[in-house]
Amino acid sequence: MDRLLPAHLQEPERKLSSHFSRSDQLNLMASLMKNILLEVDSVTLQYKTPTALVTATERVSFSVNKSDRFVLLGPSGCGKSTLLKAVGGYLAPSEGRISINGRKVTEPGADRMMVFQEFDQLLPWKSVLQNVMFPLQVARKMSRAQAEERARCYIEKVHLTQFAASLPHTLSGGMKQRVAIARGMAMEPDILLMDEPFAALDALTRRQMQDELLQLWEGTRFTVLFVTHSIAEAIKVGNRILLLTPHPGRVKAEVRDVDQVNAADGSATQLENEINNLLFSEPGHKE
Secondary structure: OOOEEEHHHOOHHHHOOOOOOHHHHHHHHHHHHHOEEEEEEEEEEEEEOOOOEEEEEEEEEEEEEOOOEEEEEOOOOOOHHHHHHHHHOOOOOOEEEEEEOOEEOOOOOOOEEEEOOOHHHOOOOOOHHHHHHHHHHHOOOOOHHHHHHHHHHHHHHOOOHHHOOOOHHHOOHHHHHHHHHHHHHHOOOOEEEEEOOOOOOOHHHHHHHHHHHHHHHHHHOOOEEEEEOOHHHHHHHOOEEEEEOOOOEOEEEEEEOHHHOOOOOOHHHHHHHHHHHHHOOOOOOOO
16 A cells, blocks of 8 residues: 555655656755654653663654644554653653754753643643633743733634633533643644543544544644554544554554545545554554
8 A cells, every 4th residue: 555654665765756857856855855844863762760771762763744744653652652752852862863943852842832631731720711821921922912812812713712711620621622722722833742632532522622623723734743542543633644663662654645545435444454454463462
């Protein structure tokens, strides 16, 4: 299947047709590089426990283009959430380099906003409006009026205008996640980092949130790096999927043009089966 690319075929130069002249190839490569927002180059991530040094990922490489909905997919323990934290600047690689717009990531920044799966990521003493305004005033140094105007705009985008004055404890799980997404998007970061944001929701709400995320993306074409261990969710949310092996996480393959498949003609189910077979083709690897 053309959209499934094994790890050793991911480099852009491997995909350039032999019919192109050398000059055309160089121009195409330059165009591809210009569109790259995030680069993860041969990144190994390790962390210490009381008894051991754990290698979460080993020499992982990938790039995310502007407006991509890029999904990190793999079984539990493959290091996908650890990779997201490293992109966020919360964990330094022991090997390799992570860069945003060509700048090395060394610490957290307002150009990367995180959305977690936990419902308690909001400030409980602040209203919906105040939660969205808070980072705009602190990190973006906006005036109260400017922050409120932008916050209300993004609260409207996630359909929570009538709850702007509500405190988090009065909201459902799905509504809290909408607030977290609005807060992240209001910062207008270069990339939105989403760590299994819908995992704790019931099935119906989870599907609704997936649909709403795609509707938001259609409106603004923001770039998102999304972590999940659900193949079906990865196919629905992403346009590109990076498959990671079980611990330690290594790149198994990349799936491209994911947004070209759909449930109606059976192509989404076919792709889901192919990804499942690829992820768990080695004996003993079960989710």
